[in-house]
Amino acid sequence: MLEVKNVNKSYPSGNLFKKRNIDVLQDISFRMRGQETLCIVGESGCGKTTLGKCLVGLEKIDSGVIKAGNDILNSSISGTKLSAAISRIQIIFQNPDMSLNPKKSIYQILAEPLILQKSPKQEFKKIIVDAIESVGMYEKHLSYYPHQLSGGQNQRIAIARSILMAPDILIADEVTSALDVSVQAHIVQLLMKVKKEMSMTLIFISHDLALVKRIADRVMVMKDGRIVELDHTSDIFLNPKHEYTRTLVDNMKKVSLISNFKQLEKPVLA
Numbered sequence: 328m329l330e331v332k333n334v335n336k337s338y339p340s341g342n343l344f345k346k347r348n349i350d351v352l353q354d355i356s357f358r359m360r361g362q363e364t365l366c367i368v369g370e371s372g373c374g375k376t377t378l379g380k381c382l383v384g385l386e387k388i389d390s391g392v393i394k395a396g397n398d399i400l401n402s403s404i405s406g407t408k409l410s411a412a413i414s415r416i417q418i419i420f421q422n423p424d425m426s427l428n429p430k431k432s433i434y435q436i437l438a439e440p441l442i443l444q445k446s447p448k449q450e451f452k453k454i455i456v457d458a459i460e461s462v463g464m465y466e467k468h469l470s471y472y473p474h475q476l477s478g479g480q481n482q483r484i485a486i487a488r489s490i491l492m493a494p495d496i497l498i499a500d501e502v503t504s505a506l507d508v509s510v511q512a513h514i515v516q517l518l519m520k521v522k523k524e525m526s527m528t529l530i531f532i533s534h535d536l537a538l539v540k541r542i543a544d545r546v547m548v549m550k551d552g553r554i555v556e557l558d559h560t561s562d563i564f565l566n567p568k569h570e571y572t573r574t575l576v577d578n579m580k581k582v583s584l585i586s587n588f589k590q591l592e593k594p595v596l597a
């Protein structure tokens with residue numbers, strides 16, 4: 328169970344003479360339970376990634392509380408204790424090439440969670456082979472380095488590494504946006520499969536509203552660091568209550584009309 332209560336986060340801004348803070352997250356509260364998929368949407372810069380980073384303790388919150396099971400994170404936890412505080416939540420980012428250490432082999436990357444969990448060394452190989460196969464890759468890839476794999480394959484490795492941490496909650500932050508369209512669907516399918524098999528809660532951050540409509544149980548709409556609407560997917564798309572949600576949904580409909588029209592325009596090849 329995840330409970331986020333009145334979370335606020337600001338970043339320092341301005342210059343030496345005129346310092347100020349920008350409020351990036353304002354009074355964020357929500358709860359999640361069980362195998363729910365919550366999608367977070369909203370315009371660029373509204374605070375989606377910052378919220379994800381705060382949930383896993385990569386950023387310190389200014390006030391409020393985050394609870395995941397018995398793990399509790401608040402504004403008084405800092406330093407190395409921060410990311411250790413919320414061990415039940417893992418995050419995967421947009422660009423797997425940046426999150427995987429280029430100097431480490433895939434085997435070494437996948438061994439990291441096992442070292443952290445103090446798993447018996449003699450079991451490493453079997454667990455790692457199982458993990459890489461569960462994301463649709465093979466034992467032979469364990470000797471590769473990230474630069475020898477495609478973006479989609481590296482994203483699979485990032486997912487395998489996260490699931491080796493056996494989290495209760497997985498945050499996927501724009502995980503398909505840097506990938507080729509043909510690979511995107513495979514990564515989403517994989518995430519949904521992993522979520523089901525591991526009985527995880529999934530927080531999926533995305534700009535792709537058509538995808539959100541397909542996979543979300545509930546949708547959180549953010550604007551300027553605040554939650555403007557949080558509701559079941561059907562209500563968000565069929566009966567949006569907030570003006571901003573209505574604009575987002577209308578824009579999605581326009582984009583899908585244009586792409587349907589473009590497909591019609593395509594010449595038929597003999």
Ligand SMILES: Nc1ncnc2c1ncn2[C@@H]1O[C@H](COP(=O)(O)OP(=O)(O)OP(=O)(O)O)[C@@H](O)[C@H]1O
Pocket residue numbers: 338339351369370371372373374375376377378
């Ligand atoms: N480390 C930082 N220092 C200062 N400001 C930051 C920092 N990280 C993010 N911000 C600012 O916080 C705001 C929210 O950024 P965030 O990355 O959370 O937005 P987002 O909704 O995820 O955007 P996008 O959809 O483009 O990824 C932005 O104005 C951004 O410039």
